[in-house]
Amino acid sequence: MLMFVCKQGQPIRLKGFDMNHPATHAQGKPQAIARIRRQYPYNNVVMIGDGITDQEAVEATGGADIFICYGGVVERQNVASRSDWFVRSYDDLMRCLKRYKVAMVGSGAWACAAVRMVAQSTAEAAQSPASCFEPEVTMWVHEEKHSGRNLTEYINEHHENPVYLPGASLGENLIANNDLIETVRGADLIIFCAPHQFMHGICKQLAAAKVVNRGAKAISLTKGMRVRAEGPQLISQMVSRILGIDCSVLMGANIAGDIAREELSEAVIAYTSRDAGVLWQQLFQRPYFAINLLADVPGAEMCGTLKNIVAVGAGMGDGLGIGPNSKASILRQGLSEMRQFCKYISPSVRDDTFFESCGVADVIASCYGGRNRRVAEAWCQRRMAGDQLVSFDDLEKEMLNGQKLQGVLTSDEVQEILEARGWELNFPLFTTINRIIHGEVPPDMILRC
Ligand SMILES: NC(=O)C1=CN([C@@H]2O[C@H](COP(=O)(O)OP(=O)(O)OC[C@H]3O[C@@H](n4cnc5c(N)ncnc54)[C@H](O)[C@@H]3O)[C@@H](O)[C@H]2O)C=CC1
Ligand SMILES: O=C(CO)COP(=O)(O)O
Known part of the structure; x- marks a missing residue:
């Protein structure tokens, strides 16, 4: 110089x-x-x-x-x-610098807590002329009425989703839209966070409308999978296959309400392309939300999916009134079966993935603080009190105000795979939880499997 x-x-x-x-x-x-x-x-x-x-x-x-x-x-x-x-x-x-337009598909509790972080990041980045993100973020809302008006209108006026994440400001740069196609049109970065049972329909609609940019990138925050005759299909695989775009995943011990209150949390972003992983990290990382990058999409996504079954089991244990030792044995066996299932389906899954936030940490958070645990506890208490008619569907409606349980559906989906492949004996906890859900064995079998 x-x-x-x-x-x-x-x-x-x-x-x-x-x-x-x-x-x-x-x-x-x-x-x-x-x-x-x-x-x-x-x-x-x-x-x-x-x-x-x-x-x-x-x-x-x-x-x-x-x-x-x-x-x-x-x-x-x-x-x-x-x-x-x-x-x-x-x-x-x-x-002339590329600015990525971001769209969120989903508007439930986690979708709102996650898009709130994204909107914070894009608003903050907009202060710099070199920002690579458009400040405005769009969010698709599955429309419903709230206090006699469209939820979408309410969100755009008050910058809050009063049904799924009350009390959290989503940011003025977050624009809600009840038209899925228009929300995603022109987006470069698409975040999927709808309950897993709706994801296939959503992807099909987007593909039919040919609205997804060829160079767009996706990330899935959805915990769940789909079962087809050939075996399980992870949501990231579904997105990639149907929409023809790269799809990373963000998974972790992430109870939505706590993150909306900006309590310190961790997550992993698992990627197939490291460039994409780094970009997503830039978008999601906040001072209260720490992200590790991981080159193991199937491992992270299957952890996020399977831990919902373990959380149902932990809730059943709580409903029976068990103490910490017994509950810890459900968590331990659950984590062990998660690892085994991952390895059977995808042998390349990495061992260290289970020590990340998407593994053991999500098992702990969900088994102590999640919705699957809470509903399963209530279900078990009602069953033990002699109410043989109470169902998970009833309790989901009664207790969750529109939020969706993923663990019971996932238990059925995983069981279909275990039965089809003759693996039931190798997964005693998963199998017992499924049998308890269907009333084939009493709830206290959770302690004897
Ligand atoms: N809530 C949480 O703390 C966390 C949730 N997740 C995962 O995120 C995914 C989404 O969950 P949340 O955002 O919490 O949603 P939620 O369970 O709070 O809300 C359900 C959402 O589904 C929508 N919906 C209802 N019927 C629909 C339909 N027919 N088609 C499309 N959407 C419909 C509702 O409008 C609502 O936005 C799930 O896979 C869940 O396991 C992951 C981490 C944390
Ligand atoms: O995935 C979650 C936390 O990481 C939330 O789990 P629940 O759906 O059981 O609340």
């Missing part, structure tokens, strides 16, 4: 060169670019400058991909004429 001592703004004396700086020797700039490429996962590197060595850094092997000549300080015709683009203003440069 040239170093000047300035007096009243005028350069008066050359002090010397920093001889270690890559820009002070031949081929230094291409070398610096090569170093940047090694350090970061960028696909394209753009060189911006006004000197001939800046322009030459594009021509060197491993150098930048394109050259923008900046004429805001000095205009050099020989450099400008060899540039890919010539600008005189910094604002022109900033305007």
